[in-house]
Amino acid sequence: MTAKIQTVDKPDVALSVRGLTVKLPKGMERAHAVENISFDLHRGQILCVIGESGSGKSVTANTIMGILPKAIDITGGSIQLEGREIVGMGPEALRSLRGRVVSMIFQDPLSALNPLMTVGAQIDEAMQAHGVGTSTSRRERGIELLTEVGLPDPELMYHQYPFRLSGGQRQRVMIAMALALEPTILIADEPTTALDVTTQAQILELIREIQRRKGMSVLFITHDFGVVAEIADEVVVMEKGHVVEQGSASAVLTEPTHPYTQRLIAAVPHLTGVDRVALQTENTDPILKVEGLVKTYHSGSRIFGTHRVVPAVRNVSLELAPGQTLGVVGESGSGKSSLGRLLVKLMDADGGKILFDGTDIAPLHEAKFRPLRQKVQMIFQDPFASLNPRMTIGRILTVGPVAHGMAVAKARDEARALLDHVGLDSRAFDRYPHEFSGGQRQRIGIARALMFKPKLLIADEAVSALDVSIQAQILQLLDRIQRETGVSMIFITHDLRVASQICDRIAVMQKGQVVEQGPPSQIFLDPQSAYTRELVAAIPGEQPASSGPVAVDF
Template identity: 45%
Template sequence: MSTALDTGGEMGTGPHVDRRDAHRYAPGRPRIEVRDLGVHTRRRTLVEGLDLTLEAGDRVGLIGESGSGKSLTALAIMGLLPDNLHATGSIELTPEDGGGTTQVVGASDAAMSRLRGRDLSMVFQEPMSALNPTMRVGDQVAEVMEIHGTARGDAAQRRAVELLESVGVVDAEAVARSHPHQLSGGQRQRVVIAIALANDPDVLICDEPTTALDVTVQATVVQQILEGAAAHDAALLFITHDLALVSQVCERVVVLKDGQVVERGTVAEVFTDPQHPYTQQLVAASRLGTRSGVPSAAPGAEPAVAVRDVRQVYTRPRRSLFSRPSEVVALDDVSLEIAEGERFGIVGESGSGKSTLLRLLAGLESPTEGSVEVTGRAVSGVPERQLGWLRQTVQMVFQDPRDSLDPRMTVRDVVGEPLLVQGAPRVEVDERVAELLERVGLEAAMMRRHPHQFSGGQRQRISIARALAPSPRILLADEPVSALDVSVRGQVLDLLGELVDEMGLTLVFVSHDLSVVRHVCDRVAVLRHGELVEVAPTEQLWAAPGSDYTRRLVESVPRLAV
């Protein structure tokens, strides 16, 4: 049994040897032991020399940014690497039932199928990708038991409902009869957890299981994962880029960079006294600072944004020929004003109305009732052909740059398109694109590349450059960092703040994460089920929430618990 610590090095720093012997292994074979794991393509090595040991009841965090090798490690352990990748080294799985040790590396598909879902289970990041959209939820939970013979027929169906109840699903019998698309994101993730726990696995792997969830739902789901793993004495490998979450979930942590382990130890040791420069960078980026000061508008000044008595109602299509169409109230009697030059945050869970409000400000929708004004001019009820001024005044930065950037266009065309629409000469457009790219921290020469040639953080910088191209007065940001790694997130937030201050912009920043809003915004509006719960200066809201709902949002924000 190896307890050797990895010697993966940071570029330019030489080999790094961790000084900690963080975990003393109990007698007997561990549930899973990974030695010198490598993951390779025909030409490249993506993971190298990784050692990892999990005992029954262990809770180990595997952290690192996108491309560090976290998910590849999980897929290798599960025997699910794609055909163009292969694993080397050793992965030994020893079930509690004493059935002998299985070598995962090189095992046949048939052998791994007998293990997956029984001895070894995994909770994936996106539950809609893990669930069959054509099957009822209860059948999917029961199926994993029937495949392995732990329950069959009616007994499996009854057990499926019990499992759904055990992971916090309300009205589990009704949910069991539903299809995945009829459930919320949090409900779908609970279903995936129930499937993973159905056969009392010895090893449970969770790969970014809460990234797509609201902060309050995230806290609940994490608690259910921990309770489920503890109930079965399963070894838990928790993969994430969120250090605060790891500090609350795990006892030990392993840090990956570029496919190599650069640091490992207890959570308290690694997060309070990180030894490797990369770990130090991650820890620093996880401690977002606060925004101080609230700008005051000049007396009598026109607000940059005014929303008055807005109500937005959507009509759902009929479920049958004779049924009545139902209505969904997305916003209900919302009024607020945003001063020119202010950094204004809007927070709330999914379905709270945040994105609907942003679409109204951008003139992409008109409210059912009430009015929206931007820089003193009416937006609501105005025909699209008369909103040309708004397209220059207001620009948006979206959540995922992969979806908002045309993959067929070069960066020059992406960023320059708004200028060409305004009739700017091509020579001037190229000069402006070069200036904007440098302003957001990229090189002008990058304008000849396509979006897929950039990292997630670089793509979001390109999105910001595009939004700034027509020289707007108001910048709308819809969850602009939720898809980014922790260190990149901090860089993009700092960039946004600097640009807003330098260019005198008004920022409207939407997020479900209060810690992010706290870092960027002066004031915050809290939405819940389409209603405005409260509006307050950010630090006041953080220190003394004015409602139980806001207090719950604040308390649900993961913090480094060391």
């Protein structure tokens, strides 16, 4: 189904897309990345384009920017930027428009920024490419931009390299670069997907404030309806390369007409503020007990005066009951992932105890911990990076158990059974990771962890990079697996809405310390810590609903 729009010339339209069709190479799952799509971006407004992975959102943005891969061709339609037709425009003419008329903020600022150039040099390069100013004026403009996007100590930041900055700071640098030439149209491609809620709220407010102050038009690509509720004036919903619905944000959010839009909105995790009905187990002794755990990172050199000490985990204590899920939430840099890596012994603690099933594993060397490693498994954030691209799925699932003594035939049989259990066809056994979507790869990661029949799963941001509908499926899968196997989970996430859906208890971390622990009803409805209240208030488009304890039904 393609939404039909009449073609009307409007002086208030900054960007007009009409009948755009982009063809995919042969052998892909469909013929077109986008087919016959039309929409308008009005001056001074924010238009959100929303849809799942593969819906054509990013292809649309890249087409407007003129940065499509050579293998993908525009086969029809029109794109007008400020009244100028860009379909068929030459590379030099397109280059003159990029940055000056239309600019883009990319999803992953770390890969979009040059790691070998300082922040200032990259901002300077964007201006120099368009022949703007002298080196002195460009430097002044660069520092002014870094100040404008709210970065601390802009003059020092100007000389920093991207790897020294946090995720939120890198995203602010990307915004500064995009604003360098005062464009009239800003395209933001999933700029807050991997950010924690407070940083996300800051970036959304920054984009909205700059858009209002400068009167820019913003095309904001996202898969999060919470973000749409916070920032959008108009909404375009895309499914498999087609525009299926569009209208004002209030109309689409409150009265969606297309079944796909209704499904997307229904899949958004909501901050419930209610407690799950706990899984009943025979053994009530803690499966995991952490006492006074400490980890400090050291970098730089004492000789050259660059020595830096970062206390990542500071005197953390917590317990996890059998068959329950403990959520660990907090901002980037709060110590969540460091805690997870300590618990699975991917690095050693500097102090404290990790009592797993009654045994203190913190001081154990690898040789002594190896027999227990099967019982403590991890689900990683990036399912693609954590799967060996040169191995088949069958090999990935069986190599660990076979190394621990399981017979090859038995390992293969269990792997095929587990693939079916996590919702994948058993034929996936002979395929490679690149042949699967992000959600499917995450299911493979879960299956790999379950091959060892673990007692404890550490899920580190296991659903943060997934679309809301895929995210809902993975949460449902984890809930079902836990209720069937009784496995205990540490669920690390920066999304408090997700934590409220799947966790029995929640620990809030700030600067390496646990500042508050409790059930979801306390954490989200009656937070005791000022930091927790700040996290809850920053959740986009959400306020918790109060009610008594209920069973979570996925």
